[in-house]
Structure formats: C-alpha cells, structure tokens
Amino acid sequence: MFHYYENYLLEAVGLSMGLLLMAFVIGTMRRSSLNARYAVLWLGAGTVLLSLSVYRPLLDYIATAIGIKYPPSLLFLVAFVFLLFIVLHYSLVLSSHRDSIRRLAQSVALLEEELRSRHKEPND
Amino acid sequence: MSSKQTDPSTSGAPPANRVVVIVPAFNEAGAIAGVVRDIQNHCDSAIVVIDDGSQDATAERARATGAVVLQHPCNLGIGGAVQTGYIYALRNGYDYVVRQDGDGQHDPSYISEMLGRVAAGEVDILVGSRFLAREGYQSTIVRRVGIVVLSLVSALIGTHTTDPTSGYWVLNRRALEALAPSHPDDYPETEALVIAAAAGCTTGEIPVAMRERRTGRSSIGALYSGFYMIKVILALLIVHVRPHHR
Numbered sequence: 001m002f003h004y005y006e007n008y009l010l011e012a013v014g015l016s017m018g019l020l021l022m023a024f025v026i027g028t029m030r031r032s033s034l035n036a037r038y039a040v041l042w043l044g045a046g047t048v049l050l051s052l053s054v055y056r057p058l059l060d061y062i063a064t065a066i067g068i069k070y071p072p073s074l075l076f077l078v079a080f081v082f083l084l085f086i087v088l089h090y091s092l093v094l095s096s097h098r099d100s101i102r103r104l105a106q107s108v109a110l111l112e113e114e115l116r117s118r119h120k121e122p123n124d
Numbered sequence: 125m126s127s128k129q130t131d132p133s134t135s136g137a138p139p140a141n142r143v144v145v146i147v148p149a150f151n152e153a154g155a156i157a158g159v160v161r162d163i164q165n166h167c168d169s170a171i172v173v174i175d176d177g178s179q180d181a182t183a184e185r186a187r188a189t190g191a192v193v194l195q196h197p198c199n200l201g202i203g204g205a206v207q208t209g210y211i212y213a214l215r216n217g218y219d220y221v222v223r224q225d226g227d228g229q230h231d232p233s234y235i236s237e238m239l240g241r242v243a244a245g246e247v248d249i250l251v252g253s254r255f256l257a258r259e260g261y262q263s264t265i266v267r268r269v270g271i272v273v274l275s276l277v278s279a280l281i282g283t284h285t286t287d288p289t290s291g292y293w294v295l296n297r298r299a300l301e302a303l304a305p306s307h308p309d310d311y312p313e314t315e316a317l318v319i320a321a322a323a324g325c326t327t328g329e330i331p332v333a334m335r336e337r338r339t340g341r342s343s344i345g346a347l348y349s350g351f352y353m354i355k356v357i358l359a360l361l362i363v364h365v366r367p368h369h370r
Contacts, residue, residue, distance in 0.1 A: 102200050106208045109174070109194040110215070117192075 014053035014075040022046040041089065045082040052078060137239040143169040144218040145235070146209030147191075148202055148291075149226025153180035159228045160189040166232040167239075172212055173226065176205040182226075202291070203312035210304040214297075221300055223293040230292045234332045238294040241330070248299040248325035249317065251285060252292030252332035270353050274314055285329060288314040292332055299325045308359060311352050315359045322363060 025042045028034035034042075052059045052075055063071035137143075145163055149156050156173060163171055173186035177199035186193045194208055206223060213221045220239060224230045230252070238250050255271075274288040291313060295303075302323035308315035317327055 101198070102204045102207075105177075105196045105198055105200055106204065106211060109196050109208055110212060113192060113194050113212075 011053050011056070011072060011075075014049060014072070017079075018046050018050035018053055022050065041086055045079070045086070048078060048082070049075065136244055137236045138220055138243040140168040141170075142219040143167070143222060143239060144209075144213050144216070144220075145169055145171045145222040145224060146206065146213065147171060147173045147186075147224050147226050148176060148205035148209065149173055149178065149182050149186065150176040150199065150202075150205070151178045151180050151182060152226040153178070153182045153185050155228045156182050156226055157185045157189050159224065159226055160186060160191050162228070163224060163232045163235070164189070167222075167235050169222070170218075172209055174205040174208050176200055176202070201310035203307050203309040203316075206291075206312065206316075207304065207307035210300055210307065214300055214304050219297045221293075221295050223291055223295075225291045229334050229336070231333060231335060234292070234330070235294070238330060241328075242294045242296050247328035249293060249295045249320055249327045251287065251290050251313075251317070251327065251329050252334075253285070253287035253290055253329045254332060254334040255286040256329055256331035270349055273353060274356060285314070285317060285327070287329070288317065290334075292334070311356055314356050315363065318360055318363050 021042065025034065025039055025046060029036065029039050052062075059074055060071045063069075063074040066074075068074050068077070145167065147156075147159060147163070149159075152159070160171055160173065171189075171191040173183075173191045173193045175183040175186065175193055175195045177196045183193050183195050192212075194212060196205065196208065200208075209223070210221065220242060222235050222239065224232060224235075234252055238252065241247070242250050271287065271289055275285055289311070293313075299320050302320050302325055303316055306319070308319065321327060
C-alpha cells in the first residue's frame, strides 16, 4: 500500500488555496467590488475546500465512501464541481443580463424617437 | 412570375396608413438611403429604419430620406432589431408590418401583392421565398445546403417553408401580438415562424426574386453558419417543450 498519510503536500496546497480564496473574497467584499450574492457562492466553495483540507478524517471518509483511492484528489473533484456550477450560474446570469440589455436598448430607441417627434411637432 | 392571379397594384392592399415598413440595418450606410428610396417608390406607408447600433452613418443617412429611425445604443442582433420594429408598430397602432432587409436584397415591388394577400386573410404571416421560383440571387452553395437542412427541420416540426432564413415578411396584427413580446434572438426567422405557428398563426409563402446585397458584408460568417445551424435546430426543438407562453 501507499503511504497516503505521510504526504501532506496536497493538503497544504488545498489549505493555502482555500485560505487565499477566502482572503481574496473577503477583501473584495470589503472594498465592495464583489456583490454579496456572488460572495456567498465563493465563500461556500472556500469553506468546503478548507474544511476538507483541514479535517483529514472527513476527507478520507467521503473519499472511501465514493471509491476514490487517493483521498486528496477528492479536493480537486470538489473544486472542479464547484467551478462547474459557478460557471453555469454565470451563463444563467449572462442570459438574463442579455435580455435586460435588449429591453433597455429597445426602450431607449423608442423613447428617443418619441422625444424627437415631440420636438419636431411645434415647428411643423 | 409573382403575379399570376392578382395585379399587384390593385390587389386589395390595405390603406397605406395602416401599414408600416420596418427595415433593420447594421452598418449599412452605403446602402440604406437607396433601400429606403426604393421602398418609397413602391409604397406610401411609413418606413421605420431600426439602426442596430451601427458604427457608421447608417442612422444619419436613413434620417435624411425622411424615414423614422429607431437607434439602438448598442448592437442587439437582427432579432432584437426586428422586435423593436414590432413594438413600434404595436404602440403606434399599425395593423400590418412589412419587413425589408437593410442591404437591398429585397425587391420592394412584391410588397403590395403580399399585403393584399395578408389583408385578404389568406395567412397571418406571408414570407417571400427565393426558392419557390428559381430566379434572382440564390445565395451561395454552402448556405443553400444549410437552408435545405433548416427547411427539413422546420418541416419535421410542422412549419413548411422553402426559405426559412428569408427576412422578407408581411404580417398582420395577430402575428405581431404573438411575436412582439418574446422574439427570438439572432437569426430568428425559422424560430419566429415556429413560435407564431404555436400561437395559432397561419403562415404562407410567395415566390420573390432576391438581389445580391449592394454593399457591405453579410453578418453571417462561414464558421458561424455552422454554429448558427446547430443553434437554430436546438432552439426549434426547445420551442416545443417550453412551458407555453400564453
């Protein structure tokens, strides 16, 4: 068998990545350049990643339960799944923004024309 | 030819003040004035040019012809431009809309005959097809293959068209009310036909001859047409499983 428990490098990477992420998210929130609704998403991802990195038995338990032979790779799986959902979420947000932009642009075009025709009328 | 049964000039076209001609245009400064004047020579109705965020002088050139110009602050794509025209038509109480493309591919001499047919209640949406009568500009080979595939798909879905990418449309108020609230995005014609059909509108086709565009380039690039095909087919299939809007 391999000596899984002697290799703490990956945990260290997971831990530092999680901490960095949390620090960055909280930093951007402080400067209010990150909307709270997205911060929740990222903080959630950071928390899960951190707790899996720090509390080793949890990682091992889940990894064994779903048949992952090398527990630290579960960290990457979790990170990957989170990213997938976050990106999908952004696609949804983009779609709805696209729709809003369309409505706004159309309103602007129609209102501008109405304004123009009202300005013209008194002179006619 | 196009006028077998009816003389276009006396085909029972509705009064000019109930009709609006919408012309979506994107970067067509070189062609738009000629296109508008051409339409003015064939009908007396109001002409509305929708400038879809052009970077050139499209809006100014169009305005100089006396047409109403609706100017998008940014580019929305053809679907958004057409929808703006529909909303304008509804708000201003028009009963019939004629759509002509801003690049001069559409020959406005068919307008009055098409209007006559729609006003007579034959169909709610009448599409000018360049493939019913094989004359005039027939598009490039690659695109025609795509157009045939789209025809097959729309036939499977229950809307028969020979030229599903044609933007030469005449529609009545009923079709307008079906399409104005939720119009498909880019390359919208096939999808719009399916949406209208799902809302109970009838559609028909009439042969028209199309010309090659005057200036400028088509907004559909070679690589993008592939993506376009897949996108439209997907959208067509989705229309039928979507929870029904009204």
